[in-house]
Amino acid sequence: MNLLDIVLAIPLLGFFVLLLVPRAAEDAIRKMALGFSLVAFAASLGLAFQYETIRPGEQFVTDIVWIASPNIHYHVSLDGLSLWLLILATFLTPVCILISWKSIQTRSKEFFAFMLLLEFGLTGVFAAQDLFLFYVFWEVSLVPMYFLIGIWGHDRRIYAALKFFLYTFAASVLMLTAIIYLYNHTGTFNYPEILAQLSSGKLAFSPSQQMLLFLAFFLAFAVKVPIFPLHTWLPDAHGEAPTAGSVMLASVMLKMGTYGLARFCLPMFPSAARACAPWIVVLAIIGIIYGALVAMVQPNMKKLVAYSSVSHLGFVVLGIFSFTQNGMDGAVYQMLGHGISTGALFVLVGVLYERRHSLEIADYGGVAAAAPWLSTAFMITMLASIGLPTLSNFVGEFLVLQGSARTNFYWTAFASIGVILSACYMLWLYQRVFYGETPAEVRHHIFDLQPREWAAIAPLILMMVWMGMYSQSFLPAVRRTTARILEQTQVNVQIRVQAPPAATQVVAHAR
Amino acid sequence: MPVNFSPAGVEYIRFLPEIVLIVAGTLLMVLDVILRKQARGIYGHLSILALAAAMAAAVFASGWPGDAFSGMLIVDGFATFFRVVVIGVGILTVLSSYHFLEREGAETGEFHALLLFSVAGQCIMVSANELIMIFIGLEISSISSYVLAGYLRDDKRANEAALKYFLLGSFATAFFLYGVAVVYGMTGSTYLTAIHTVLSGGPTAPAPIFIDVAVALMFVGLGFKVSGAPFQIWAPDVYQGAPTPVSAFLTTGPKAAAFAIFLRIFMTAFAPIARDWYPLVWASALLSMTIGNFAALTQSNVKRLLGYSSIAHAGYVLVALAAHSQIGTSAAMFYLAAYAFMNIGAFAVVSHLSGKGERFLSVDDFAGLAVRQPGTAALLSIFLMSLIGVPLTGGFFGKFYIFKAALSSHLVWLTVLGLLNSAVAAYYYLRILVAMYMREPGEAAAELEPLPIGLRAALVIPALGTLFLGIFPSWVLDFAVKSAALVR
Numbered sequence: 001m002n003l004l005d006i007v008l009a010i011p012l013l014g015f016f017v018l019l020l021v022p023r024a025a026e027d028a029i030r031k032m033a034l035g036f037s038l039v040a041f042a043a044s045l046g047l048a049f050q051y052e053t054i055r056p057g058e059q060f061v062t063d064i065v066w067i068a069s070p071n072i073h074y075h076v077s078l079d080g081l082s083l084w085l086l087i088l089a090t091f092l093t094p095v096c097i098l099i100s101w102k103s104i105q106t107r108s109k110e111f112f113a114f115m116l117l118l119e120f121g122l123t124g125v126f127a128a129q130d131l132f133l134f135y136v137f138w139e140v141s142l143v144p145m146y147f148l149i150g151i152w153g154h155d156r157r158i159y160a161a162l163k164f165f166l167y168t169f170a171a172s173v174l175m176l177t178a179i180i181y182l183y184n185h186t187g188t189f190n191y192p193e194i195l196a197q198l199s200s201g202k203l204a205f206s207p208s209q210q211m212l213l214f215l216a217f218f219l220a221f222a223v224k225v226p227i228f229p230l231h232t233w234l235p236d237a238h239g240e241a242p243t244a245g246s247v248m249l250a251s252v253m254l255k256m257g258t259y260g261l262a263r264f265c266l267p268m269f270p271s272a273a274r275a276c277a278p279w280i281v282v283l284a285i286i287g288i289i290y291g292a293l294v295a296m297v298q299p300n301m302k303k304l305v306a307y308s309s310v311s312h313l314g315f316v317v318l319g320i321f322s323f324t325q326n327g328m329d330g331a332v333y334q335m336l337g338h339g340i341s342t343g344a345l346f347v348l349v350g351v352l353y354e355r356r357h358s359l360e361i362a363d364y365g366g367v368a369a370a371a372p373w374l375s376t377a378f379m380i381t382m383l384a385s386i387g388l389p390t391l392s393n394f395v396g397e398f399l400v401l402q403g404s405a406r407t408n409f410y411w412t413a414f415a416s417i418g419v420i421l422s423a424c425y426m427l428w429l430y431q432r433v434f435y436g437e438t439p440a441e442v443r444h445h446i447f448d449l450q451p452r453e454w455a456a457i458a459p460l461i462l463m464m465v466w467m468g469m470y471s472q473s474f475l476p477a478v479r480r481t482t483a484r485i486l487e488q489t490q491v492n493v494q495i496r497v498q499a500p501p502a503a504t505q506v507v508a509h510a511r
Numbered sequence: 512m513p514v515n516f517s518p519a520g521v522e523y524i525r526f527l528p529e530i531v532l533i534v535a536g537t538l539l540m541v542l543d544v545i546l547r548k549q550a551r552g553i554y555g556h557l558s559i560l561a562l563a564a565a566m567a568a569a570v571f572a573s574g575w576p577g578d579a580f581s582g583m584l585i586v587d588g589f590a591t592f593f594r595v596v597v598i599g600v601g602i603l604t605v606l607s608s609y610h611f612l613e614r615e616g617a618e619t620g621e622f623h624a625l626l627l628f629s630v631a632g633q634c635i636m637v638s639a640n641e642l643i644m645i646f647i648g649l650e651i652s653s654i655s656s657y658v659l660a661g662y663l664r665d666d667k668r669a670n671e672a673a674l675k676y677f678l679l680g681s682f683a684t685a686f687f688l689y690g691v692a693v694v695y696g697m698t699g700s701t702y703l704t705a706i707h708t709v710l711s712g713g714p715t716a717p718a719p720i721f722i723d724v725a726v727a728l729m730f731v732g733l734g735f736k737v738s739g740a741p742f743q744i745w746a747p748d749v750y751q752g753a754p755t756p757v758s759a760f761l762t763t764g765p766k767a768a769a770f771a772i773f774l775r776i777f778m779t780a781f782a783p784i785a786r787d788w789y790p791l792v793w794a795s796a797l798l799s800m801t802i803g804n805f806a807a808l809t810q811s812n813v814k815r816l817l818g819y820s821s822i823a824h825a826g827y828v829l830v831a832l833a834a835h836s837q838i839g840t841s842a843a844m845f846y847l848a849a850y851a852f853m854n855i856g857a858f859a860v861v862s863h864l865s866g867k868g869e870r871f872l873s874v875d876d877f878a879g880l881a882v883r884q885p886g887t888a889a890l891l892s893i894f895l896m897s898l899i900g901v902p903l904t905g906g907f908f909g910k911f912y913i914f915k916a917a918l919s920s921h922l923v924w925l926t927v928l929g930l931l932n933s934a935v936a937a938y939y940y941l942r943i944l945v946a947m948y949m950r951e952p953g954e955a956a957a958e959l960e961p962l963p964i965g966l967r968a969a970l971v972i973p974a975l976g977t978l979f980l981g982i983f984p985s986w987v988l989d990f991a992v993k994s995a996a997l998v999r
Contacts, residue, residue: 023885067985069992070915107881136902143901146941150949158949162941169899170934177926180915 003046004060004076004127007090010040011119018113026108030101033112037094037119044090044123051083056480058129058192066133072189075130080481081332082126084474085259088339089122089252091459096244098456099347103243103354104152111152114144115244122252126259131179131189135172138256142168145253148245149237154359160233160240167233171223178216195267195488207271214272217265218280224257227280227317228287231310238306239359243350246302250309251343255335258316262331262485266320270489277321281404284321285414288314292421296428300359301349304429305342308385311418312338312393318415319400323489327403328482329475334396336474337467341384341393344460348378351453352433355445361429366438371448375434377457382430384464386423392467522579525586527568528594529634535561536627543620551618555609555965558623562602562630569594569634578640582702585640588994592844593637593771600764600851601630603973607859608756609965614867615663615754622662626760629655633768637775642691642701645772649687649736652765653680660753660761672752679735679745687732693725694780706780719787726781726788730795733776736769739829740798743822747806750818755865758814759858762821763851770828770847774840777832785835792833793925799826800932807939811873813861816939817854820898823936824850830922830929831913838916841995845988846913849905849980853897856973860891863966864959877943879952883959888947890970895940897977900933905980912988 014036021029051059058077066074078086097115104111121141128134142165150161179189186194186203197203205213223230234254238246266273291310298304312334319331351374352367353359368375384391387398397419405412449457467474523530539557546553573591578584604626612618632651639645657680661673695701697717698709709715710722731742738746750758781788803823810816828850831843864880864887865871881888897906910933917926962970980987 067983067988069985069989070912110881139902139907143896147948150945158945161949162938162945165941166934166938169937170931173930173934174927176911177914177918177923177930180911180918180926181923183915184919 002060002062003043003050004078005062007040007043007047007086008076008120008123008127010036010043011093011116011123014040014116015113015120018109018116021109023107023109029109029112030097033116034094034097036116037090037097040119040123041087041090041094044087047078047083048087051078051477053080053477053480056080056484061129063129063190070132070183070189071187072132073130074133075190076124076127076133077129078127079484080477080479081259081262081485083477084332084336085252085255085339086123086126088255088336089119089126091463092247092251092339092343093119095343095347095456095460096247098452099247099350100242100244101452103350107151110147114147115248118144118148118248122248122256125256129191131182131191131194133189134191135176135179138172138175139169141253141256145245145249148248149241152242153240153245154242155240156236157240160236163233164237167223167230171230172220174216175220178213181213191264198268199488205269210269211272211275214265214269214276217260217269218276221257221260221265224260225254225313225317226257226310228283228290228310228314231287231291234310235303235306238309238346239300239303243346243353246306246346246350247343250306250346251339254309254313255339258313258320258331258335261317262320262328262482267485267488273321273489274323277323280321281318281408281411284314284317285411285418286314287311288318288415288418289421292418292425296421296425299361301352301361301429301433302346302359304361304425305345305349308345308422308425309338309342311422312342312385314418315397315400315415318404318411319396322400322404322407322411323486324403324406325479325483325486326399326406328486329479330396330399330401330403332396332478332482333467333471333475334393334400337384337392337396337464340460340463340467341381341391344377344381344457344464345385347457347460348374348381351449351457352446355447356442357445361432364433364442365436366434367442367446368434369438370443370446373448374446377449377461378434379430380461380464382426384468386426387419390465390468392464394468395471518580521575521577522584524575525572525577525579525638526584527572528565528598529631531561531565531568532627532631532634535564536624536631539620539624539627543624546620551613552609554618554620554623555605555612558605558627559602561627562598562605565630565634566595566598566602569598582704583641583644584635584638586638588990589771589775589844590638592848592991592994593767594634596767596848596851597630597633597637597764600760600767600855601626603851603855603859603969604756604760604764606965606972607759607855607862607969610963611754611756611862617663622659625655625659625662629659629760630764633764636768637771639772640703640775642694642703642776645776646684646688646691649684649769649772652768653684653736656680656761656765659757660749662757663754666752666754668752669754670752672749675745676749676753683732683735683742685732686728686735690725690728690730690732693721693728697721697725703776703780707782710781710783712783719784722784723787726784727791729776730788730791733769733773734795737766737773737825737828738799738822739795739825740802740822741795743799743802743825746822747815747818750821751812751815755814755858755862755869758818759855759862762817762854762858766821766825767847767851770825770832770843773832774843778835778840782835789833789835792829792835793922796826796829796833797925797928799823799829800929801826804932804936804939807936810939811875813872813874813877813943814858816874816943817857817861820936820939821854823932824854824898826932827910827913827929830917830925833922833925834913834916834920836916836920837992837995838919839913841988841991842909842912842916844991844995845980845984846909848987848991849897849909849977852973852976852980853894853904853906856894856970856977857891857898859966859969859973860887860894863887863962874942874946875950875953877946878950880947883952884962887962887970890974891947892944893974893977895944897981899937899940903978903981905977905984908981908984912984
């Protein structure tokens with residue numbers, strides 16, 4: 001049992017412990033949930049320190065048999081791709097628990113238990129290296145989020161929760177079909193093993209097989225990202241979820257999709273991925289521009305941030321399917337940056353909502369006068385989200401655009417429109433909410449950040465600055481892993497395209 | 512054929528579970544007359560005792576594998592597996608019926624005697640190795656089931672259910688019997704292994720067209736018993752009209768036994784002509800899943816909803832059968848065990864909520880259950896998650912294993928359509944979850960009494976079973992895989 005297992009086990013343990021606590025002890029429940037999530041976060045920081053940046057492969061490996069036949073293992077590990085995403089999940093969970101401290105008044109026991117179960121599912125998704133286990137975590141993370149939206153959400157919460165569950169569930173059963181199909185061909189769910197079989201040529205698919213398998217995986221991930229036109233569940237789910245739900249959804253759950261694309265779709269089905277790349281990139285660019293345009297006309301703050309996510313995630317997909325080192329690095333960095341900045345935006349919108357009980361932009365105005373610190377925090381977050389240099393998102397977007405320019409300059413040209421538009425809708429939002437006349441309702445209800453809220457928002461702002469100023473803390477680990485993924489896609493492509501007969505290979509080795 | 516009119520002692524051991532059940536059932540009928548109204552509660556206890564003894568006998572008998580009564584019965588892993596399942600279903604049914612019978616003022620020894628006879632019939636079915644024996648078991652089980660469905664005499668719906676079940680059921684059994692007759696005429700035997708040998712080829716092999724007719728006739732009969740489409744029309748009415756614990760029983764016990772003989776006949780006797788019948792099963796599987804799931808989408812009565820869902824789940828098992836492989840057989844076995852747990856659990860909650868006279872059965876009556884009784888809501892959530900097929904539940908692993916078997920047999924389209932079907936199914940189960948967790952309790956909601964002890968057991972045991980099968984499936988799965996080889 002290594003540190004990674006402990007990180008995975010703590011939220012699950014917390015979930016069961018919380019179930020045993022009597023529901024009347026609400027304060028104790030909150031404190032225990034915060035305690036468990038903080039311990040998990042501290043342990044995950046240990047992972048960051050112990051991680052050996054130089055080694056690109058799996059680290060913290062645990063591989064034990066779970067079910068003997070069919071051959072299913074509890075196989076978890078981390079590499080540069082999953083390390084920071086896992087820490088993002090453990091980092092945001094205590095933040096979410098802090099911001100839900102007062103706003104969750106009904107059935108708080110279930111709420112905090114579900115938060116910890118969600119953390120368990122999310123960390124598991126990033127750590128799993130066994131396809132079956134991956135699917136289990138993928139679905140397990142769905143259940144608590146369904147309840148978080150459906151029980152503690154806003155007015156149309158039931159519709160949003162059902163839509164969220166059904167969209168994701170329907171798309172992921174196709175992935176399950178593909179996973180079983182792979183198992184029947186390879187005899188294993190072990191992902192590194194499948195990759196090894198692919199690169200040794202022991203496992204080979206015909207182009208049509210590869211394309212179907214790729215699409216089955218791709219669809220499941222595309223719904224989660226979401227890639228235009230599969231995004232329609234997202235504004236509903238984000239808009240209706242409670243603040244903590246929106247944060248976890250936007251910051252971590254969407255990354256499950258992009259993570260899956262980079263982790264599974266590219267290395268396993270490289271030629272199909274390359275064949276589809278132009279189409280996918282076009283969809284990504286449509287998403288970037290469309291998301292930004294729709295965000296601009298949203299009267300509801302949460303929906304505005306939700307549509308901005310569609311736009312930002314388009315950059316991630318663009319980066320991944322540019323098949324360049326910089327593009328991939330940028331995509332991963334953008335995942336992290338978007339996780340922090342959009343998480344913070346949702347936190348701050350949630351703070352405003354707790355005071356004014358409205359998400360309509362029209363109900364606000366002149367908040368800067370009533371709550372200067374809140375406005376400052378929002379300003380920094382908003383600038384990070386736009387992609388201002390020295391703040392987190394700039395690094396990711398820049399790398400993505402640079403990488404995609406190498407593949408096709410027109411992609412970059414169109415995608416850059418999204419950067420400009422993001423400045424438009426964010427600045428306009430800021431102007432309408434924080435400047436101008438201060439209506440009486442705002443003056444009465446809005447007050448500045450409380451210590452508890454500071455505790456939630458300050459680490460996020462710190463991270464935005466850190467990630468913007470010194471990307472070297474994060475990028476080296478990412479770079480080595482993405483380089484490996486790119487290498488795998490190339491090796492596998494070559495093997496498939498040239499298809500050297502076994503005999504010539506032996507001769508080549510003999511020489 | 513070997514003729515031996517005085518069976519050896521070991522053959523009685525192999526027949527022990529059935530002996531225990533039938534003796535106990537008869538005893539209960541006699542006691543019913545003697546005791547009358549003084550000691551109503553005792554019938555349930557006796558019935559559980561008998562079932563527990565039968566369970567022990569089934570496990571004991573598995574130590575003496577082999578055939579009995581001139582090869583008409585056989586005790587192998589397959590038979591033992593299903594004996595344990597159907598007897599287990601019986602125990603859970605009795606546990607969940609305690610409170611129900613008391614509430615409806617209908618405690619008699621008759622109910623339990625009929626239940627024991629039905630279980631005994633199912634035990635005969637699953638261990639029969641010969642068509643006439645299968646038919647006898649089927650009839651014992653069915654006739655008791657017809658009466659059980661109409662057990663509440665004064666209830667109009669129960670009467671309708673019983674009548675419908677009886678008429679259509681007899682019709683289907685006739686089809687089955689007709690098929691048996693044709694098979695006997697074609698092959699000269701009613702022994703499954705002998706039929707297998709004849710059909711495997713050689714000079715005595717009958718013309719395919721005739722044997723296909725026989726297969727089709729038997730398929731109609733069995734398709735009815737497992738409520739597979741297009742023979743499913745009766746199922747929603749019967750499951751809705753029968754008393755809730757009986758519905759739980761009918762959707763699990765007799766269905767599991769019917770699938771057992773389905774598997775045994777088709778995978779043993781008709782294995783050589785699998786290419787002829789598997790398209791039939793393929794179509795029936797797809798139809799059952801689609802009809803069951805889409806019809807359930809619009810149901811507001813929970814019992815009826817579970818009835819339609821039961822058709823869909825029969826469809827999933829038929830997918831395993833369509834795979835016509837050993838993995839398919841073991842997948843079907845595993846799924847039936849998992850389904851027994853989750854469905855009995857779900858029906859037990861319905862029985863608890865429905866109140867006297869079963870008045871509260873609509874999805875809206877579940878509103879706010881998470882506030883009114885969080886424990887019950889949590890347990891029902893486990894069953895529903897399992898019915899949806901969310902990982903870490905038996906339902907998920909069962910489905911996974913079925914579709915794995917189907918893909919191994921290259922049934923790609925059936926797999927894709929089946930899994931998409933399960934996504935459709937998620938919607939109507941989620942509606943119940945939505946009502947429980949996301950709606951406020953309605954004003955008309957009656958004050959819920961705390962869970963009585965019997966029901967509590969009938970909820971907790973299946974819940975633990977569902978989770979156990981989902982997290983540690985190997986225990987049951989290994990046994991199913993080992994005993995899935997039927998042809999001996």
